[in-house]
Amino acid sequence: MLEGFEIKGKSENKNHEQAVKEICYNMFLSDFERFKSNPDAFLTDLSKQVCKGLENSAICSKQTSSKHIQNLIIRFMETTLSKVLWSPQDGKNAWEEFKVLGESVYTLYNRKIIESQDDLNDLVKIIVERFNYFLNIAGADMPVEFYQAARNDLTENKLPWLSTEELEKDITSKLDSLKKCLMQGQIKAQAKSVYGIASE
Incomplete structure (x- = not known):
């Protein structure tokens, strides 16, 4: 075409x-x-x-x-x-929207619209970094179902696009950085629900 x-x-x-x-x-x-x-x-x-x-x-x-x-x-x-933002009001849907973005980029790669694995890696990295940023500022306000859905998908390896090879060795992988931010966000959310404050 x-x-x-x-x-x-x-x-x-x-x-x-x-x-x-x-x-x-x-x-x-x-x-x-x-x-x-x-x-x-x-x-x-x-x-x-x-x-x-x-x-x-x-x-x-x-x-x-x-x-x-x-x-x-x-x-x-x-x-x-690089300008994408989610809202705590999205609740569990924020995770679904995150997945849609990643899967869409991965579809473009599989269809050869994105031919370079480096470009794929860069785009996935941007999505993960934006989501990690969202978790850092709003993780305490996210519901338990959000974290459960994320944990289930990651445990079952349902997001192959998160496993794209890193361009540089000895750096934290996109998947590991996401897991870390999800864990920190869940701790903050649990602390807020129990004590009314977000844990630092």
């Missing part, structure tokens, strides 16, 4: 980036609930919209590379995922 295109120059690269960014932003903004409930269909439609938008805007010539479009999508995803 993306074969036979080539970028002409730097100014056109900028136009190209802006067009892809606007298409992705508008779709996520208007249809985020569908992304959460049916990411596969959403990503298929997003791919079609990107291709259609690039053709209609005449930003790229027939030599625009699919590799360049892939890179634009990955950069957009990095920017978008």
